Amino acid sequence: MSSTYGENLKLSIFGQSHGPAIGMVLDGIPAGLPVDPDKLQEFLNRRAPGQNNWSTPRREEDRPEFLGGILDGYTCGAPIAAMIRNKNTRSGDYENLKDCPRPGHADYTAQVKYGGFQDAAGGGHFSGRLTAPLCIAGGLCKQWLEESGIRIGAKLHSIGTVGDDEFDMVRPQLDQLDPAFPVLNQKAGEQMKDVIQYAKDQGDSVGGMITCAITGLPAGLGEPMFGGVESKIAQIVYGIPAVKEVSFGSGSYCSLMYGSQINDCFTMENGEIRTLTNHCGGIQGGITNGMPVVFTVAFKPTPSVSLPQQSVSLSRGENATLEIRGRHDPCIVPRAVPVVEAAAAIAIYDLILGNTQTDRRKP
């Protein structure tokens, strides 16, 4: 299936960048969960465009209208449905794309798959704009997880070659993050902004990485094999446009090391079982061990650049040079931070709803 996620909750995302609306249906959520619309809006605003000088000038308020599932501030047991009307649409900018696909975008693959019937304007259903309904669902799940003491916080790991300090994987510093531009090292943050500004000035774009930490998780969450925490998070995170890598804990760094260096040894700490290090990112055998779950996501640069690029004319079957006009972000990574949090929140909430953990102890 395509734009549907989840085994215990069912998330269905719909809409195209320049269609009438974008939205989502979130089914399988118990009744009685509180919904704080202001907090949700605050969360959505972190992703919304047009809020600073490096994001696309397209202005969308991204104010969801709930169509069902919420009553008097609580979930009512019916599927939660919400939509955001697309207002600021300029489909005229995109007419050329069906014949001359933009490198790095889904224009060409959509053309092949959908035979020319696809909604090409603004990338259609492949647009980063579709992460807004993902954030509605994820923002709700995040609220409900917080109710149980589970916190999710992501930060910029790097922009281009400029890296932030790493999370303390044993005690990630979620409280030190400023949602407006979440880094641990402010100086690195300033350099990141410089890199973004440089890309913008060049009519270019730049990539980056995001690290996300989830604290307060109980041990025992996740299912073996394909139902593990890594499988579930990776599946949904790879649904975010431009993601090219997902790693857990120390990721490929583990592959460089010897087992004696990388094994996370257990220790008793105030009567609780913890690990001294957290190279595995809080997950063993797909199942949480009670330590923070930490994962890192790499984004390629948004492929929309103003520079001329080589492409082909599908109708003429020959090479062609493409110049993209229209609005775009020089770097989508800062705006992707809440999207990564949203994806993680949905995956974790899905796992919690379907948790097969036993309530018995062998005598």
Add this chain to the structure above:
Amino acid sequence: MSSTYGENLKLSIFGQSHGPAIGMVLDGIPAGLPVDPDKLQEFLNRRAPGQNNWSTPRREEDRPEFLGGILDGYTCGAPIAAMIRNKNTRSGDYENLKDCPRPGHADYTAQVKYGGFQDAAGGGHFSGRLTAPLCIAGGLCKQWLEESGIRIGAKLHSIGTVGDDEFDMVRPQLDQLDPAFPVLNQKAGEQMKDVIQYAKDQGDSVGGMITCAITGLPAGLGEPMFGGVESKIAQIVYGIPAVKEVSFGSGSYCSLMYGSQINDCFTMENGEIRTLTNHCGGIQGGITNGMPVVFTVAFKPTPSVSLPQQSVSLSRGENATLEIRGRHDPCIVPRAVPVVEAAAAIAIYDLILGNTQTDRRKP
């Protein structure tokens, strides 16, 4: 769900390392597909233990018995079921593990999740041994893909800090790989074996990375968002024990670059649309573009090391020192190469069965 994968095919894997048998059921496969048992056995042998001096001395023939679904050398439309009897079981080696979990293994998380009822011997259902039935399913899918000209080949990317030459991402050199120890640079291969031998001599283990390439794929395969090729491959690959990172194309390298550097520009080549580079790994918007799909997987070292490690006694609630006896591989990465291929084959075959590509062209 746990040990079940797929939306169009349904793969269900069962068994524990030292239980009566391990096996799989593969449902949803059309009838009439040829099955070459010798070729399958050859594929399974690449994963089987005890074949060289760096893999575990546990000897298992890993010869599957088919219980259903295959008749006279063809799939018959019924679910394909196969099992491998566990013969060489030594459960006595593992008695201590329920109280004193091995660092890096799933002993502790299984204990918490299953309340002590889990089959702890040899890691039980979490054992790498469960990749054998994955290889049965994947070996079959690989055969069927080859019928349509789709080839899957993986190679060692690195062992510890020793790296092989990279695949040519535009034309991966699948024909240059020796299944016994698949590298492009034989000298690097020798160094890798040295690293493994060193780890073995130290009673230690070492990690590594594997790159997998899939050629011959049509453009248009994969579904948007959570049904994209990356989502489906990552979900199943993270079901392989010890995987800590999955990346596509140039992976996190893309995040370091500018869009103008990393965009894969289109070009006409003998009347076919290709890209000049393949940083995106053959996937745009989750959908294949006709170029090779390339992905890389990082494995942490197997956590079984002979050196003493710090752990805890669950019954006494205090720190304890653990020394692991029993057989283990100093490096599971070479044996994981066919497992990665198997996982890729299953994911791709699932996508093909459910492909929503239109058969029409807009006038």
Add this chain to the structure above:
Amino acid sequence: MSSTYGENLKLSIFGQSHGPAIGMVLDGIPAGLPVDPDKLQEFLNRRAPGQNNWSTPRREEDRPEFLGGILDGYTCGAPIAAMIRNKNTRSGDYENLKDCPRPGHADYTAQVKYGGFQDAAGGGHFSGRLTAPLCIAGGLCKQWLEESGIRIGAKLHSIGTVGDDEFDMVRPQLDQLDPAFPVLNQKAGEQMKDVIQYAKDQGDSVGGMITCAITGLPAGLGEPMFGGVESKIAQIVYGIPAVKEVSFGSGSYCSLMYGSQINDCFTMENGEIRTLTNHCGGIQGGITNGMPVVFTVAFKPTPSVSLPQQSVSLSRGENATLEIRGRHDPCIVPRAVPVVEAAAAIAIYDLILGNTQTDRRKP
């Protein structure tokens, strides 16, 4: 999961009777399928309330607004999303129901399941009104099936104890049905209307049965066991409120007979394989045999009656007498005819998308 159906397409239905809107998302549909909005509206009108003297006086136009997935009259490959705003809401009529549940309705079960958080107005998510989005999805699938020569037509089998003539199961008379009140025997139709009028005059309601026939199906559709045509149709049809029985072909009549009487013998007819009778309703082993698929659905009377009924006060924990005010249909069965067609169309289209029929023939 709850309000989600399908394995190859994914239908997600949302909304409550008196909430902001009702609607649906239909994912997994190929691009390039034509959509005739007038024909769809005509289909929806058959279900819409307020069109004659026996249906509820609540007037809703049931005019869907498409939010995504359709472009220039064709599916575009993105999920199809549509909603209908609820206009004629009178939630004041329903305030009492959370304390004193209506017999036969889902008021009590919703109260228990959702702990009082449910949207009780008009039955909320359990309202028959939710069959409108089902008809949007089903009306679309019906159009696409007709493109391939597959026709779906349902008729009244009975209202109360008044029965229509039965379909010829071998050649169902789809062309003889008047959508306004589809019966084969017009005299029986008049008597049915009399029964409905009688129930209305008494402040009572009456049940009935519907038979649905699907012609033009290829042989070989459906999967074994739980993926059979009967399983898939029954699952979705039981999602329609008030359904208490689903039977295929001659249904329970078969159980009264001997095998020699009820077996559908094969015969060659103009070079085609047919059966002489069709007691099995076109399905053997869950798979179509090329004969019409015929099934019958029994609806209980709508539980909304104006007569006083015994119920309980949940707050006081004692018996109470309930008198229901507000609009309701004396008989929902005529309006349910297109709903049954819609459900069948969705189930069949789902089966077609996921059909594992082989394209090979054993030599």
Add this chain to the structure above:
Amino acid sequence: MSSTYGENLKLSIFGQSHGPAIGMVLDGIPAGLPVDPDKLQEFLNRRAPGQNNWSTPRREEDRPEFLGGILDGYTCGAPIAAMIRNKNTRSGDYENLKDCPRPGHADYTAQVKYGGFQDAAGGGHFSGRLTAPLCIAGGLCKQWLEESGIRIGAKLHSIGTVGDDEFDMVRPQLDQLDPAFPVLNQKAGEQMKDVIQYAKDQGDSVGGMITCAITGLPAGLGEPMFGGVESKIAQIVYGIPAVKEVSFGSGSYCSLMYGSQINDCFTMENGEIRTLTNHCGGIQGGITNGMPVVFTVAFKPTPSVSLPQQSVSLSRGENATLEIRGRHDPCIVPRAVPVVEAAAAIAIYDLILGNTQTDRRKP
């Protein structure tokens, strides 16, 4: 998908009538559930063939071998896998069937779907023999439900035109049923046996109906729309060969009546909310109301009759007369009683695992 059932548990059934083995994998079951193998065997024996003079003389012990998932008498959290070796196979009896399909069987539909590659012997994967692994899964679920006070008991409703007394739908008499031939009215039971003997003597077969009651269910189980108790039970029950009708509560009888007659009025009974009647079969809006869930299933006669029947020769494309030799039951309905119980147990256990009932109460 085909031979796979469940959303929270995943049941996968494999095997063919005369293949090496039949079996099942049941995934998603929590650890620590006790398994009583003797009780399971007793349950399986109720379905096993060759136990009396009216069932097929084929003798199979149907003794499952567990391949995984159970340790020391408890579920261990890994998927439960079991198989039964097929011993008494006589595939020679069935050679003719690929050319001349038996009326009423799946021979023809399998031939079309699988292109001649299907395992035709004994009906292959479509054989009633595949209900044995269903009974393994269902027998286990039944044990676990009984742990929570949920009992499932089915009885013969009728054989041919001979009917048993009906269950008291408010208090079904589960304790009065003799598993060997479960009827309430022993005299009716003797007449049923006579009918079966008559069919046998004629070389014919006869159908019948089964009513199943589930007691001890909490109110609030089941999900709205397509996830309702009726949808889930109907889907799995229609996976049993020969089922042609599934009804809940009073089934189509409801459709004959007026709402005032059929509504189940609420009443307080010893502080508990009950209904005075149970025409709805314990389900409202797809969700249990705390009353017994009661449903009835109609089976057509097994199509294997010894009498000559008209069929066609697929190779010659002309009519042909078929005489079936080989073993068969004159009436499969008595042996189907535990199968219906098994199906119900699996559906209910699946619903319990995924229950979204809230644990909160609105203030």
